[in-house]
Amino acid sequence: MLPAHTLLRMTQDAELETIIRQRIRGLRLARGWSLDALASRCHLSPSTLSRIETGHRRIALDQLVPIARALGTSLDQLVEPADDEDVVIRPEPRHARGVTVWPLSREGAPRGVAVARMRITPERPTGPEHRGVHPGREWFTVLSGTAVLQLGERSVLVRAGQAAEFSTMLPHAVGAVDGPVEILTVLDSDGERSHQHAD
Known part of the structure; x- marks a missing residue:
């Protein structure tokens, strides 16, 4: 059985991958692009992009860089973890x-x-x-x-x-x-x- 910290890390990685997939799809749709349109801009096949967006393929760093560039965003913004710290402000009086x-x-x-x-x-x-x-x-x-x-x-x-x-x-x-x-x-x-x- 895997140690608890390894399982936690795997869960966090899976959650981040899900967020990245949602961001890719959301940015693509916001631009009104089909899978073919984005694929031609980032030099990947439409089927590869489809599998990335749907979670049927692991996301590789060498794929993320051209995808981010094609979508007009940075790699940092695409892979930024989503937690409450970037949303919730906890004021100290x-x-x-x-x-x-x-x-x-x-x-x-x-x-x-x-x-x-x-x-x-x-x-x-x-x-x-x-x-x-x-x-x-x-x-x-x-x-x-x-x-x-x-x-x-x-x-x-x-x-x-x-x-x-x-x-x-x-x-x-x-x-x-x-x-x-x-x-x-x-x-x-x-x-x-x-x-x-x-x-």
């Missing part, structure tokens, strides 16, 4: 006086934006010395409670179900009115540095 921040996007997110959930209590300081200024725009929606947006000389109430969008070149801070408020916010890279990294 950051705490400061009156605020808890849960980052909901990965560090270095594309397009220079970050998404975060924030729970703000009335203890969060929002006085003039606590208001940030940086290039860009910011957006948030209130999930529960009532937020007060201190924006320059104005105090704007934003209630549950409402959203706010504003220039961050004005001194600004978000606080809570009459109890905790939860918001979902989209920040640019300057805003992320200013708001998410709690001291």
